[in-house]
Amino acid sequence: MTMNRRSFSAALIAGAAATLVSTRGMAVTQAPTKVRNVVLVHGLFADGSSWSEVIPRLQAAGLNTTSVQNPLTTLPDAVASAQRVLARQDGPTVLVGHSFSGMIVTEAGVHPNVSALVYVAARAPDAGEDYTELAKKFSAPPASAGIVFDGDEGRLSEAAFLRDFAGDLPEAKAKVLYAVQEPFHKELLTGKTTQAAWRSKPSFYAISTEDRTINPDLERFMAKRMGATTIEVKASHLSLISHPDEIAQLILKAAGQVS
Template sequence: MNAIFNVILVHGAWADGSSWNKIIPLLATKNMTVTAVQLPLTGFEADVAAVRRAIALALGDVVLVGHSYAGAVIGEAGNDDKVKRLVYVDAFAPDAGESAGSLFAQFQPAPLGAELRPDAEGFLSLSHKGVFELFAQDLDEAEKAVVYATQGPINGAALGGVLTKAAWHARPTFYLIGDQDHAIPRAEQEKMATRMDATIEHVDASHVSMLSKPEAVANFILKAAV
């Protein structure tokens, strides 16, 4: 495979582009051009459109990386010809006709599910317990507080966004599994990664492995790029 020097990072629910703030410098030191997309989290189509805009601005081929919910987003946006490789980090990996939500409904129950808090407009946030004990349990207390305070609520309908075509069928795909993930159980991640015939690695981390084990995540992305 030819080396790729453009990496586009896509955050998941209850996050923003700053969730990659430990990964970006590590990739930059390897001469990678990095973009961290800011998803609106207001709906699946709007999130896909945000990623497509970032791809359009890239000068050359792209490695597209998605965390959590963004696995669904990159599965749709990644059909762009510029996207040559896909990287999933603790992420949903729907096929055509599936959504993150439809996959989640089939999974074994995840502890984080009980800690979702909907508001009157259908946006979902995480409880204090959800962040501190289940979402980011391997961060220090100060980092947990930041994750909790800055979480990006997601419109529940976004989780129902259905893929029209799954980009992973036509591109080399890589999947990093967090072994201490309480949002998407490890066994379910393994099933999705195996279905995609992805290159699989494991990291002893929570759902936010890019924050708790940044070197491992950055190195995995670099393997996909080169």
């Protein structure tokens, strides 16, 4: 059968579009690899202990679990810290990030040991994207007004931490978390990712519908853009502490342990 120039061009465009859809939809269509390793990364206003409710649930399922102590100094420092832990894993690994550490997951997630990505109320920029400018397209979350600086170091005030970061936790528990809050360096917020691992790895996203630290609609936008397998949890920004069962189940799904 003979194809004229116009038909040939249309076929080329259609083929290119199909390839693009296939690539962007990988997070949806590619089944997760069954793995036994999980690496967790914390965000701002926290430390590695913020995963303390999720870790025993993953360990009970037989997963080798490591929580990275993110230095919160610069983005390259934070990525390098995660990469060192990823390099120690003995096989395919699910990389999980909460809040700011979605930046780290997006960059470090291209590591060959990483089989899937999980974002928990987390940033999920594209390669080279200015996350601050992206966030400005949505209403500013209340927690933003509660950041205070001591020279180069930033942290959340106690009032903002209890109300806008850990709003669905018992006050006594939230105060303990406030006491171990790790300050971040201003330079950390200037970093941009150079890669977007979610474009090539199966991705999962837990949206916190009551989030006052990242706008839930921004979370929905990022989850939809990456084609992530998505759940919505009626939780504050700290869903990993207030709803650990749901977060652990999503990680187990990314690890191929549950359907």
